[in-house]
Amino acid sequence: MIVPLEHLLILSTILFLLGLTCVLVRRNLIMILIGVEIMLNAVGLVLVGASAFWQQIDGQVMVLFLMAMTSAEVSISLAMVVYLQRRKNSIDIRSFDEMRG
């Protein structure tokens, strides 16, 4: 393995934190979902890297599962975006705080 695992991990952690920051900071639902995608991509990076580090196929299998799962999640999320847009004319998460306490 050319790239040391540490570098990979640092990179993907940065990526993950970027995604997380996006989730925490943005108010637009679509941007939040994009943040989540970035987080998941960081995961994929770790998996592939670890797979290479351990000389194993399992990690790559997991990446495939992850991608499949992500696509399912994205489709549901986008359906939700459409639904919310239609109901409330807004996909700003700040407009959804009716229930509290």
Add this chain to the structure above:
Amino acid sequence: MAILLTLLLLLPLLGGVLNACLGNRLPKPLPVIIANGAVIGSFLACLGCLPQAGGEGLRVTVFTWLSSGDFQADIGLLLDPLAAIMALMVTGVASLIHLYAAGYMQEDADQTRFFALLNLFVFAMLTIVLADNLLLMFLGWEGVGFCSYGLIGFWYRKTENAAAGRKAFIVTRIGDLFFTIGLLWLFALFGTLGIEAINGRATELDPTTITIIALLLLGGACGKSAQLPLMTWLPDAMAGPTPVSALIHAATMVTAGVYLLCRMFPLVSLSPLAMGAIALVGVLTALYAATCALAQREIKRVLAYSTMSQVGYMFLAVGVGSVSAAMFHLLTHAFFKALLFMAAGCLINLAGHENDIYLMGGMRQRSKTIFWLFVAGLFCLAGAPLTGGFFSKDLILAAAFAQGDLFHLGIYGLGLLTAGITSLYSFRLAYLVFAGDFRGEELPHELPGLMQWPLVPLAFLGVLGGLLNLPHFFGGHSWLSGWLSRDHDVLHLSMNAEYLLIGSAVGVFILGWLIAHLRYRKFAPRETGPISGFLLAGWQFDALFDRVLIQPFRAVCGFCWQGLEVGLVDGLIDGFARTCVAWGQSLRLLANGRIAFYLQGFAWGLLVIVGWFLLRAAV
């Protein structure tokens, strides 16, 4: 004989219970007949038992009342000479008073309750008299207290009456506390509460213990007998119907304290200190009550204070070691005081339900019979020579005098002074009631025969009561002392001393009469000075106790309730509950519905966990 003795006790109980449970369902005169029958039956049973009572006495154990561990108390009766003479007096006087009450109460709608309580009272009183152990005696002791409570407040619609009953109950209960402690202590010492056993083994104790126990018993006796300082209830107790005053607050219950001390005399007499205390309490009460009687306006209150005073004499007698003198005075006093009360009841009736003596006067015109009966009673009370009261009081003073030391001479002196005051207030009463013309406006009420003729035997007994224990000096044989097997109570003073004593007694009697004659022969309504006001209010003892005891007590109660209970205990608990809810409310603010905020929760949680791991890794 056992049956008879049991009946003696049970008949009044049966009568009382029967009247209490079914009285209201029975046709009209029947409850009265039951009540009277029960008491008279009891009297007859007492007469029947009398021959057996001498010497060791007659005893019956009905059943075991309480038995636990080492402790045992039986329903056990003992009719010894002391008990017999007392029982005879109680049933006899009670019978006459019941008869009188039948007339007195005949128009009262609630008479079954009255007679039920009266019968129960007789039962309780007989229990005190006949009990062979202190616990059973205590049962009677409290029983008379309750009946007294119920009867003082008999006309319950007026709040004062009920309050007077309550006062009587509670004040006497203060005395009972001492009695109870004494009782507990005696059991702890002897392992039994049998009166004879305790008396028999009293000498085993060390003097201090005896003194304390004797003082505790004195405390109990003071409560029931209205002696200083537990005397304030008795004048108020006059709120009850007159027969009640006659029976309970003159003849019987108030003498229970004297009886207790006589009962426990072998124990009590072992402590000179306690004996001195008893004598002192007695003579001070006698003096105190006599002075109060001087200023009273209500006829029954005069008699109430005089009762207190006479019972003080009895205590004095016990205190100077003469049981027979105490019992002698107890008997004569029972006769003449019952007579006085019942006659007073007649007078009140004749005055149109007016009991203020300032509004009487000239009552002789309204009924000659009552006049003579009442005056006979007053003569006994005042200690007119040759009446029963004279002999019994004289014996007590003589017994005090015979002790010879300075303390007892002082007591004798106070007793003599009291005798003078007694004479004074007796004749004040007589003059105010009978002299002159009627000052009130009410017309006389009808006086049924039943209210008059039971007084006659009492008058005879009172006047001739001296024969019971006529001293040798007068040619008698001190029969009562002999019957009580207390021959050593019979005094053998020198002739000079006897003359001196009798002379001074007669002297103070005449002096009192003279002063009364001068001052009260003509009615002059001007007794409103500060001293008479002070005496009228019983030396302001009620106000004093209210200040010193009742108000602080209420303050303590109030503090416990509002301060501790509501403020502290409930406050802490409710405060805890409120704090919990307040925490909940503030935690609730966290869930503010905002997704962004919730996501921050995630971030913080992550931070904490990762931080923790890093911390652990670093260490």
Add this chain to the structure above:
Amino acid sequence: MSFAALQSLLPQLILALGATAVLMFGAWIPKRRLWLTVGLLLALSAALVAGLMEAPLAEVGGMYATTLYARFCTVVWSLTIAATLLISFRYADLHRFGGGEYTSLLLFAAAGMSLLSAATSLIGLFLGLEAFTLVLYILIAFNRTDDRGAEAGLKYLVFGAVATGFLAFGIALIYAASGSFHFQEALAGIQIEGALRPIGLAGWAMLLVAVGFKISLVPFHLWTPDVYQGAPAPISGVLATAAKGAVLTAFLPLLTMLGESGAEIKNVLWLLAIITMLVGTFAALPQTNLKRMLAYSSVVHMGYLLIALLVGGSDGGQALLFYLVIYSFATFGAFGVVTSFATEHEELQEYEDLRGLGYLHPRRSIVLAAFMLSLAGIPPLAGFFAKFGLFQAALRNGYAGLAIIGVFASLVSVYYYLRPIIVLFMQERSAYQLHPGSKSEYLLLAGCFVAILALGIYPEPLLNLVVLVLP
């Protein structure tokens, strides 16, 4: 995949394939009750198969176990879903749910949950968890006429997606640390002191965040009340019971395998347990909405269950399973009562609306009261023995501090469990007559009630079963 493997996963296959079939045919035959019934039967048959049939393989594909434990969990989740379907008959009519979709989604959820509990590898765990989480995104927002449903769906979606990210990252890190997804080897990664151990621990931290979200531990719990309030009552029931239970049952073996080496993790769990119990309890106190209160109550109960997780081993496992089953009966029953009181426009969940209802609808109110008391742990209802077993296990294994805090929390909790009872029975009647309720609802409520009562008086059968699956 061999036939034996398929046979071993038969219950899950029944659920998943059945779900697919219902989804497809449901589009053509729009008969709501038919599909609900079919789904019910499928779930029951899955439970039956899982309960009765020995699996030929002990582990399938290195991902899923077919141990008694896994089968037991499958039975429980299948039955929960069956119960959800049963209680939804009238509710689905009221809100005009698409019968086929609703049924199939629930069946998918069941399949996902049973896979999750059976997982022996992190991949299996991830797949099972995501399978039912995805389904729940839809189900929570299933009521299209309700703004709150949409809000709840959104909230769950956002948090679920983020949690998925954490979960995946955690799994990836653990994999990086150990080189394996299989539980046993994956855990070895953090057991050996070395350069890779911090990575493994970081993975665990991520994992805990994700789990914290799923079973709503404080401070990851904030979404819970909102989502429960907005979701359709039967779905809230699933969320509060099976969805959390599946996660817990999946983590139980994981933590047990962790053994001594996971001291750090246990420390964190210990802390989480305490704050979860306390914060949940206090936050539930001022609630005036039944569903929100139940949400906080579920938070508190997850705190209790964390104690069992911490205790671990057979003691902790038995206590956990026993507790979970009884808790599920009571909580699901409570949501069932809310379901049965639902009208076309709203669900009756504010205490204000419940006032005096006990006299209009005595049977359902009494049953609800029983569920509340069971949750509070008052004998003779089963909740008592659940707590008893839990605290006994905790005391036995040296977690006295947690047990005492748990006892304190359950004392305070009594107050908020009593409040619905007070409202129902001890206040002036303000409620109007509601729907008398359907037979299916009564059947389910009666079932839960009887279970709560019977297990409260004689819990021995369930205890024996638990001992059997968790030796």
Add this chain to the structure above:
Amino acid sequence: MTADSSLQFPLLSLLLWLPILGALLCLLWYKAPAASRWIALGTSTAVFVLSLVAGLYSTGSAGWFLYEDASWIEHFGIRYTLGMDGISLLLIILTAFLQLVAVVISWDQDKFSALFFALILVLGTGIMGVFLALDLILFYLFWELMLIPMFFLIGVWGYKRKVYAAVKFFLFTLAGSLCLLLAVISLHLLHGEQTGVYTFALEALQQTRLSFSQEMLFYLCFMAAFAVKVPIFPFHSWLPDAHTEAPVAASVDLAGLLLKTGVYGMIRFAFPLFPHAAEKSLPVLAVLALIGLFYAAWIAYLQTDIKRIVAYSSISHLGFVLLGLAAWNQTAWEGSLLLMINHGVTTGALFIAIALIHKRTGTREIAKLGGIWKSQPNLAAFFLLFSLASLGLPGLANFSGEILILIGTFSSNAVWAIFAVGGVLFSAAYILRMVQGTIWGPCCEPFDKQDLGGREWLVLIPLAVLVVILGCYPQPLLDSLREPVSFMLRQGGQP
């Protein structure tokens, strides 16, 4: 103790489960209120008869003359063990009797009567279970079983502040009970570690070896539960509220029975299990008892609600009972147990009389009451009788217990006894104030002029007779208590 318990007729179980059966029947016919009250009456009568039948087995010796033991929850080591000795016999008879009284006095309860009677019956099972259980968890279950019915009885059928009172009652008692539960489990585990046998049986757990600090800790946990129920001084604050707000039947059960379970728990469980700790705690117990005795009496003196006066009087009387326990000798213990029974009867009777007065006048405020004797002499007479018994008039119920306690206490510690005697005075003060404000004084003109009706006579006469009998001839009860009490005292290992 007896090996062939399986051969015996399960009288205790029948006694215990009959009310539950009755409750189920009541609920079954919930649409017909008349049916439920007849069922309740029938059940409680049967239970009362059964309790008397159980008395026939009594041998007067110390052991269990009726004993049942069956396996129950093996997994936790919990067994279904019941036993009856002289102490539990008396308490069971008292329970059955007061239950019967409670049913009859609630006869015209028409608000959800089926539920009401069912709850009363369940409560009966709980109370009797407490008096019979010999397995600690079984005991605990019955202990808690008393909670729910009482909570509902107060909360649903109570008066103004019923919810507050009900919740307070529930939380207070539960707080104590949870301490008990923790201690029971810990003790069980400790015993298991020592012997390898995991059990909750009382007799086995008595053999556990404990260090003194362990013993003290467990003892305090046990006492927490019992102290709340009794209630001992600082833990009493639930009682006045609960008593005042409860409907009459619940008040009767609360005062007459529930409070007794606390004392019973002490003598049956806390003292024998932890004798050394108990010995150390006796002075504290006595001081708390005395504080409660005076404190409650003083507060009672100022109350304006007559039901509240009686409620506080309960605390005061239970202080007496507790003092007897602290004195730790035969006479005092017998006195305590006797006073418990006496207090059950008198206070129950007082609550009934107050309820009847309340029904006629619509108020319980002293200021608004008065002169009841005029309009309802019979009712007033009963009220007076029960009040007198409550203030400890000799010859009526409470006195016999109190005097034995005093005698026993005096021989253990004279100072305690002397203080306690003082308490008697204050009970007279508040009781007489209550009597005065209620039956004497000017009339308050009740809107219902009716004196006692047939059913009310039926309830009050037996109570009155009992009050007198317990005062005059309590010896049979003392005989039944003698051997068990002396056995327990020996077991405690005290001087």
